[in-house]
Amino acid sequence: MKITMIGSGYVGLVSGACFADFGHDVVCVDLDEAKIEALRGGKVPIFEPGLADLIERNARAGRISFTTELAPAVARAEVVFIAVGTPSRRGDGHADLSFVQAAAADIARAMDGFTVVVTKSTVPVGTGDEVERIIATTRPDGEFAVVSNPEFLREGAAIEDFKRPDRIVIGSEDTRALGVMREAYRPLSLNKSPILEMNRRSAELTKYAGNAFLATKITFINEIADLCEKTGADVQQVARGMGLDKRIGSKFLNAGPGYGGSCFPKDTLALLKTAQDFEAPQTIVEAVVQTNEKRKRAMGRKVIQAIGGDVRGKVVVVLGLTFKPNTDDMRDSPAIAIVQTLQDAGAVVHAYDPEGMPNASQMFEDVVYFDDPYAAMQDAEGLAIVTEWDEFRALNLTKVQSLLKGLVLVDLRNIYDRGELEMLGIKYVAIGR
Structure with missing residues (x-):
């Protein structure tokens, strides 16, 4: 054909x-x-x-x-x-x-x-x-x-x-x-x-409805994660308990810094505009869009608080810049708002991403990029994992401990075990745990 x-x-x-x-x-x-x-x-x-x-x-x-x-x-x-x-x-x-x-x-x-x-x-x-x-x-x-x-x-x-x-x-x-x-x-x-x-219109709406639902699922578990932090619950255990229900499913129940990328932000917004044109308000999706945008800068503030509340003149490492692993796509990545929040607070941002740095360099000013994650950590006050690339899942934690000046690791993807880090004297801050 x-x-x-x-x-x-x-x-x-x-x-x-x-x-x-x-x-x-x-x-x-x-x-x-x-x-x-x-x-x-x-x-x-x-x-x-x-x-x-x-x-x-x-x-x-x-x-x-x-x-x-x-x-x-x-x-x-x-x-x-x-x-x-x-x-x-x-x-x-x-x-x-x-x-x-x-x-x-x-x-x-x-x-x-x-x-x-x-x-x-x-x-x-x-x-x-x-x-x-x-x-x-x-x-x-x-x-x-x-x-x-x-x-x-x-x-x-x-x-x-x-x-x-x-x-x-x-x-x-x-x-x-x-x-x-x-x-x-x-x-x-x-x-x-x-x-x-x-029919054609149903097919067109299926795409938007699917993406809006997945964005809603992500935003829901992120808000549950916030509640977990306040109550002493563990969002990963809660998500597993939810996900084993076949009516819910386990996918898109990983708490994190918010969704980004080329689809969810654009498509949820377009769905809202279409709904306005047809006078069929989508109030749930409206809340999802607003909540997700607020969350991204809130994650930047979370990193600042973990480091002690004052990062002016201090080096903070950001590992992961793309909105997800295995892509070089920076569009609407949570890392954008997180880096900007850190810089607004006066931090010196060191960054590493396996594929995203060429695109990121066109978006940020005054970010210092490194060819490997460990080089970025030298004398830093804290480290934030923003994107869950595979190579960040197996960091040499002893080496991390020897390089960081301030022993703080903020894990915005819940990759690591608290006990392992605390045994090395590293303060560990995660999402909803």
């Missing part, structure tokens, strides 16, 4: 590479000439475990290619996926659909024969109707169908999520389009991945 992916960002690259690995003929399109040249040269512009090897293997086999020329790529395709960005629009928080709309118009001008146009980007309810209107207006004689097929990819595990998904959501009531989509995803039938066919 000939597939064209418009947008070679995170979703477009992962989806395109996986479709190619299924045996489809995939062309990835992007207007960024430097990005396309890099991809042609085997350089992947994002960090995602396994992605570079997947692209290299399929490029060598001739199943995936990259171009800036949209028209010929669309004309050849049976299915065209729109996988462009939908960032929060400045000023009002609505999803910015300008890239989606531009892609729809370009597809209309270039398509040749019956074409299934698929919105892979995360878009508000009703966007498919707008894409359909744009294509029909631009190309009245065109044969096409517009389908919603939201992505459910976790950064750091995206290839596994694409190839072994919990479900594949396809929003369309067009029989011909549904047949094409089933053929595109047919290789996943071997994994018995369920395909859920529904």
Whole structure:
């Protein structure tokens, strides 16, 4: 099957590479000439475990290619996926659909024969109707169908999520389009991945509702963690007791510094704006968004209090800058607010992250970066673990104790055991414990 992916960002690259690995003929399109040249040269512009090897293997086999020329790529395709960005629009928080709309118009001008146009980007309810209107207006004689097929990819595990998904959501009531989509995803039938066919608006809302629910679950356990600290309970024990209930489940019940990344902050805000437009207030999600934003700076204050309440002129180490491990994505990372809070209080921030420092260096001023975590600890007054990278799970605690000037470790991911640290004379502060 000939597939064209418009947008070679995170979703477009992962989806395109996986479709190619299924045996489809995939062309990835992007207007960024430097990005396309890099991809042609085997350089992947994002960090995602396994992605570079997947692209290299399929490029060598001739199943995936990259171009800036949209028209010929669309004309050849049976299915065209729109996988462009939908960032929060400045000023009002609505999803910015300008890239989606531009892609729809370009597809209309270039398509040749019956074409299934698929919105892979995360878009508000009703966007498919707008894409359909744009294509029909631009190309009245065109044969096409517009389908919603939201992505459910976790950064750091995206290839596994694409190839072994919990479900594949396809929003369309067009029989011909549904047949094409089933053929595109047919290789996943071997994994018995369920395909859920529904109307287009339901598919669009499924993505937002799913992300909002997960954000709510994270925020809920974070507030329970605060209560645990006040009452002497242990949030990890509470979460386990909750998670074994099959109606609740254990995932997303790890207390921490708040959620971040490219999806949850943007999508919860877009859902709220859509709800306002349709006069269907989402008060629970409103509370989630407000609580999560407050929590991030509160975690910075937690670090300051653990060090004694005054960090002016003192060195504080931050381990982990990305919003989660196995990515270089800094978007809305809790580390941003934590570093800013520490700097506002006068601290000198030493930082280390396995993948995030190039992106972080464009966001922060006066942060000192190190090539390994131990170098950052020399003569520091305290250490905060913000992102749970694997290498932070097995720190040499004796070495940590010898390097830190102030023996304080603030574990915002609950990685370590209190007793082990206190035996070394290190003050241990965790979340909800």
